[in-house]
Amino acid sequence: MRSILAPILAASTILFCSGAGAQEKLTELSIVVFGPPSLGAFLPPIIKAQKFDAAHGLDITFAERTPDAYAAQFNSGEFKIGGSAALLTVGLAETRGVKATYLFNLFDFWGAVVTTRDDVQSLGDLAGKDLAAATGTTNYQMFRWLAKAQGFDLSQVKAVNTATPGLVGYVMADRAAGVQLWEPGFTSLMAQNDKVRSLDLNIAATWEKFAGSPNIPYLGVAADSAWAESNKETVSALYNAYHDAAEWVKANPDKAAALISGGKTDVSENYAELIRANDRLGLNVQWAKDVKDEIKKVYEVGLEIEYFPSMPTDATIYEGGGAR
Template identity: 60%
Template sequence: MSKLQSARFSTVRFPARLAAAGLAAAMCVTAPASAFAQGLEKLSIVVFGAPSLGAFLPPIIKAQKLDEKQGLSITFDERTPDAYTAQFNSGEYQLGGSAALLTVGLADLRGVKVTYLFNLFDFWGAVVTSRPDVQTLKDLEGKELAAAKGTTNYVMFDWLARQHGVDTSKIAVVNTATPGLVGYALADRAAAVQLWEPGYTSLRAKKPSIRTLDLKIQESWKKFSGTSDIPYLGVAAHTAWAEKNRHLVPKLYAAYKEAAAYIAANPDEAVKLIAPKANADDQKALADLIRANDRLGLNVRWAAQSAKEINAVYEAGKSIGFLPGTPSAATIHDGGGK
């Protein structure tokens, strides 16, 4: 072979050898990643769509891959509140990430065996108004109140109002879906609006002049229960699933717990994931909400660690006829100790 032929041979074959080596290297890199993905436990969790408390943590879990860190691959499926309840209670979804505590208790009393795994947010709610003739909760009697009547937040408002001597049967409730509450308040279409976070912060950013009636939440709750925390919304599962998959429950808890820690430590970055389409002012308001945490109530803890408080919430629901009895002890998951 001539020197020229030898040079041409080297020029042609050397890149080919490089390509082969590169392909082999790529196979070495991608094969373990594929194997890792195949080894993840797949979970499907139904949640409320944004804006809602149930939509706060899922985007953080996925963006930071906190589920994969725990050996899980979680799919979060967003639904309206009515669809959420129907699909979770029917067992179509074994896990619910927008599980309001009183709704869990009611499902149990209706024969749906479910358990509250862990808490995510404590209760906070508000009544707002622009009307000069509504200065106290008592002033709502004989007037229209826009509210999402089927929600646990409204039920807790009903309980609180009665603690102040309000006859809630005299309030004409205009029932609307959760996303419509801010619109009602902005348009002043009812004497007052009952809502909670993150809708409240969004409303105040758009209409700073709106007034908030004092519900005296902590004062009333402390007097009734002797406790300060009000477990409100968390993650629930069908009892059979929880018993069969006890090894997965701590992993699920750890993913949510780390997401909550990330939000608390990085509020400005977190809101860009939670509300990516919100404008700068709304994102700043959400970041401030996270920093204060007084209204957001982010408080991730095992249900078993709040058994006393959960039973107090059940008693509040019973006292106004929302719960027809006492939910079973099995609705409070025993994971995580006490």
């Protein structure tokens, strides 16, 4: 009897183990993102801590890079997926021969110009003065368009270019009449210096008039076009992981803020406030195809300010994805 049962039991064990192994096997992904503090670094710690990647069959490794290294390694194809993909940058990359597609949006655009000077009450008051900014960023490019829409010519200011992490320092040291920046740096700055004021850029009304929509697609997840076409199920799983993370963040602002800030109490409180309001954070996870018209309007901005030499094609807008 033992000789008959032994092979059967062994075979059953092999089948059981094979089944368990199949269930546990996850698709490994490497995604390049900006290091914190940045919008691209906002959701990765949530995805990993709450295991939203594993819940959708993925094992994601987030590789943090500086903006320059990010661009070089994504555009060269070293990383097939970029999680700090500014929409204008994706469009510009195509005009330079990079075949990438914007999979889905994570954050809508928001930016600000701040000052501590009494003689600066509006953008016009910056004429002839210094404006510190990370001029190579797409946030600054969108600001250029907003300034133009208000009738202010940025050639009237002396733009002082600095790296993104240095923007808060410029304000704290009062080294420029104005500083252009965005979240999460803005919230952190406002908590540190109660003399800081934000100038009115009239973002919502200006964009609504231009695009006929409140959505301003700004930063999301992009991928090599050929990879996206060959891995549609993985792309859908990736979207679901990010979407679940975003919903969890909105439902648990305090816990989310603690994870995003790495447990830094003062920063965590600021982030929790930012998440609750969401007007400046702009967390808005949507498939690219569902905001296609708005993406094209962002591309029109790129043309208008001569950031693009030509209009990016529809190939930069991922047409896949669907209902969850």
